[in-house]
Amino acid sequence: GSGADNDLYINQAVVFIEDAIQYRSINHRVDSKSLWLYRWYYSRTCQWMLSLTITMILALAFVEEPSSLTATSDVRYRLPPWNPPCGLTESLELLCLLVFVADVAVKSYLIGWKEFWKNKWLLAYIVTLLVSLADCIVSLSFSCTESFRIRRILRPFFLLQNSSMMKKTLKSINRTLPEMASVLLLLAVHLSLFTMFAMLLFAPTKDNQQDKEWVVYFRSLPDSLTSLLVLLTAANNPDVMVPAYSKNRAYAIFFILFTVLGNLFLMNLLTAIIYNQFRGYLLKSVQSSLFRRRLGIRAAFEVLSSPREAPACAQQSCVSARALQQVLQKVVMDSRCKQTIMRSLKMCPCDQLSAAQFQKLFEELDKEAIKQHPPSPEYRSHFMQKLQFAFGHPYFGYLGNVVALANIISICVVLVMDADKQPSERDDFFLGAINCFFILCYLLEMLLKIIAMGLRRYLSYPSNRFDGLLTLILLILEIATFALYGFPHPGWRPEFLGLLSLWDMVRLGNMLIVFRFLRIIPNMKFMALVVTTLLDLVKNLRAFAGILVVVFYAFAITGIILFKGAVIPLGNTRMLSKRDLLLGSAALLSLQSSIQHVEWGEKNVLSRCPALLYLLSVHLICRWAKIYFIAWWLISSVIWVNLFVALLLENFIHKWDRRCHRASLSDIEYQRTVELMFRDVLEEPTEEELMEKLQQHPHLQLGR
């Protein structure tokens, strides 16, 4: 009947508007049952469950058989890790996989069969699931004794496929690959030509046999290649040239030429290329999000305005305000936005809304709430008014910063004085007394500010919340200290009591005080700019970080498989577990190596990381280790770091330009969303583009 039809249209509009709010694609089934399923699937609970499942399946690696999640990483001291019985992790994994099966089934159903076959991600998802399930069953049937578990390498795929942002980023990276490959090829040519040069230049001559000392780096082709590759990462920088250089200074020309060409030119060329490719990346992604939002709103308008609904306006399609109100009541969205839209809808004089009016109503979604701080209390007493003026003044805040700085300096002085003393000689009285005094100061500052501003206004500033919270924690810590150890007096060196020793408590207090000092940041213009850029960056980097996690995980698991045989007895007592090396310390070390291209490369790792030393000293796996580390260096360090630099440049330069243009406006009014950052340059999609896209919708047949 018409009522059911009406309900369907309302539901469709609700879902389309929700799609618009979440920047989702609208290409899904639109019949009643599917809509219910769709809303259920994208409900917060359901998505949260899915995220939990993904987290759980990834976290399994930390408790599975070769696990090492102990407090210390030192194999000499640590306790044997807990080994779960066979079947426990496997059944957990099976559970997760079943959730994924449900997920893929719902997703496939919702987008429809036709679309399903076009969607490579969904197909890959299904293949991954099938392989994982088969592997899991094999594992269970062998009672967990087989060791090559392919499903572990596949796990990060579940993380990847669940995030549309990550998929988009991966596509962008993929587009950059051909040019990156060109530079890498250039790098390879550079490396191989210089390797041949080096081998010819540093070959042992027949005449003088005594110069073997200085050819150690260039004895054979793999040796030379490794030496120069490591030189490219600057890890063995002067070492490799010192023998040759000490024989004849002219040999240095070779190394300088190699380093300048390789490190300075080609490596930075990679940065330039990646930056060049990613220059428009942020803008493009924001633009496509905007398109999705406008499309969702337009689709909602179209379903509501089908001629059956409102025959009154035949010429131009329009939507009755009543229908929209019905829809709005059902939509799940930010309550502030909803209220604003409802209000403007009521204020609208006309009963029928045109497409433009409809879009305009929803523009509220693009705006960020303008924060209005509650007003200060108004005191009657003249004295209180004066007080309010004095302690509400910015100078009082600056005074607070000076006090915090004084505290920092006093801690610093005490630390320097105590550095030479034995722990047993130390007197905690001085530091205790100082901290006590300063914490009282902080408390006083907080109270005075609350009196001047009123509690609600005080709490509406993030800097005050940060400040007040830390002050309260410090106060509690101080009271606990006094309760346990009494008031400080000269020669105050009490015995250990309670959870923490006095010394630990004082240290904790000091750390909190140092942390509290960060409140100065918003007061310094340049610092505030930098910090907001960094916050923006962190937001934009989530997708990159996700991809990094995926790569990380895959590398760690691959490492375990590759270096299986490398369990070496150590100190005659315990075995060195592989997982420890590769998921634990290596992951950590690799993260750092990705930060500066230093800690990779067999030789360097050998001399630096004691754990990997044991691993790589096993000669059999040396070559595999080399290839593994080169791949790791290329992906995590060279490519990822350059991507990061490109994004930072993009973000920062955009911000900087804006700052120069709008120098007068708003110092601290942070604009956290990328959408707002690009507001000036975004293009609104035209009506034709929207309608064309709507016509292509696989499930929605528009009446006209």
Next chain:
Amino acid sequence: GSGADNDLYINQAVVFIEDAIQYRSINHRVDSKSLWLYRWYYSRTCQWMLSLTITMILALAFVEEPSSLTATSDVRYRLPPWNPPCGLTESLELLCLLVFVADVAVKSYLIGWKEFWKNKWLLAYIVTLLVSLADCIVSLSFSCTESFRIRRILRPFFLLQNSSMMKKTLKSINRTLPEMASVLLLLAVHLSLFTMFAMLLFAPTKDNQQDKEWVVYFRSLPDSLTSLLVLLTAANNPDVMVPAYSKNRAYAIFFILFTVLGNLFLMNLLTAIIYNQFRGYLLKSVQSSLFRRRLGIRAAFEVLSSPREAPACAQQSCVSARALQQVLQKVVMDSRCKQTIMRSLKMCPCDQLSAAQFQKLFEELDKEAIKQHPPSPEYRSHFMQKLQFAFGHPYFGYLGNVVALANIISICVVLVMDADKQPSERDDFFLGAINCFFILCYLLEMLLKIIAMGLRRYLSYPSNRFDGLLTLILLILEIATFALYGFPHPGWRPEFLGLLSLWDMVRLGNMLIVFRFLRIIPNMKFMALVVTTLLDLVKNLRAFAGILVVVFYAFAITGIILFKGAVIPLGNTRMLSKRDLLLGSAALLSLQSSIQHVEWGEKNVLSRCPALLYLLSVHLICRWAKIYFIAWWLISSVIWVNLFVALLLENFIHKWDRRCHRASLSDIEYQRTVELMFRDVLEEPTEEELMEKLQQHPHLQLGR
């Protein structure tokens, strides 16, 4: 008289046009004598003499008292360096200084007194000269026994002041300093807060005394600061965290946080800031050069067109073609340009040139010669024509590349096979025979190409010149080998004869073959793009490189003064000269350290560079060394590398954009000059701007 006046005007015009060609300022005296002096001063001989003097005074450091210009840098083997007698270097220096005195006198005279007092560079030049002269005389009067020679630190100033490009670049860098200082301040805050955290976190507790092992990096405030500063350069990357990490994995969070914030964010922020500041740098500098050129031409027009000269055209000022011809004959300029301008002048129908016509004539200066390769010879014989077609075809070039690649691979194979053998076991027959064969191939290729293209056309391609020259050298080397050692046969291991052993000659030949392989570069599009970008960059980097040399030199000399007492007996035989450490190896090592921020910092240098180890192990100078190296790291590595990256980004992105726009045009038509690169975006100065600038000329009174 009018004739003398006329001559003066002609001479003025000549000088102004020469100024325009060389992009020089026209603000100098313009009377007859001054013009003669000006032309003499800017003549090639005179400028060359000045450059020679600057080179000589800078090179003095390599032969002065603590010199070490020996082949080996190893103090165990090297011969004592030649010590010039007292007075020799001093009198040479005095001579150079006198040249500079003459230079500054001429320069000051030419720009006039009024301008002189405004010119800070000239004033600084005079002060530097006075100090240097005084210091030199003191040195001579003490018979070279005093050791603190301030004039040595001042020497690089002479290099700096002689280059207008370097002065301009320095000004740009200077403008960036406030923002760089902000980031460095941020870095300092970051460092100090984390240092305090570290000291509190890793302080030895009273309760357990055994954990001293892992507090070695954070024992005292200077220790902690150094550890974290070195961590910022990633030099001690995992070492510093391994003790803490092996105690408790959670400590790694501290290090990761520090490295991510410091290394990934703040350091790259510096890149972003410098790039942002330098984004318009190239364009601006090219724009100002263009202005100088237009101004010089316009000034020449104005002096020629003064009403006395051509009363015929009273309304609009104009210049007679005859006068311009007279001027052109006197101007020193590229002969091709001169001919073109003369030709267009003759073809011009009018006898009187307007300002626009005058400017237009000289636009030839902005154009680069379009290279036209001479035509191939035309053969009558059908066979020769076919030959010409076959060997003039690009495929024949590709075949040559394939042959070169085959040669490279064969050398590679031999090297790999020989790597395991003792030098005495090696048989040179195989390599000798291969090389002989391939060199004949190359010779044949060259001859065939010359037949196909004709010698002149062959030589007109740079790649052919490169190719042919190397082929000839290889041929000579091969002939010399055969002459000395006979033809290769199995078991061919002749004794040492002549200048080089057979083995050395074969090695040299192989190196040349590897070098010859670079001919493939222009055949690969992306490589050609990269190589041309790099060549552009090298051109634009000259000013930066000059400033780097200045900084380098000043640092080396300062090091010598600071580390004076650090002469340590070594191996009971010889003294380690300071100069050796600091001008020789340290300069070299520092160059490398500037490439990747690795080799700085006391601890790291200690463990890496054996020479500096001896130096820094003297405890007394430890703190000075630390400050010295930190300063060096900041200037050479952080700032300079970032400047370089900024320039590379600028250059490359510009080039890349152009490639995309003009993909159809010219693959190999290199456009080396920056002027041409920016042609599309440059703005022509307006007539008003030019005339306003001309009115401000301090010495030229224009008639109207």
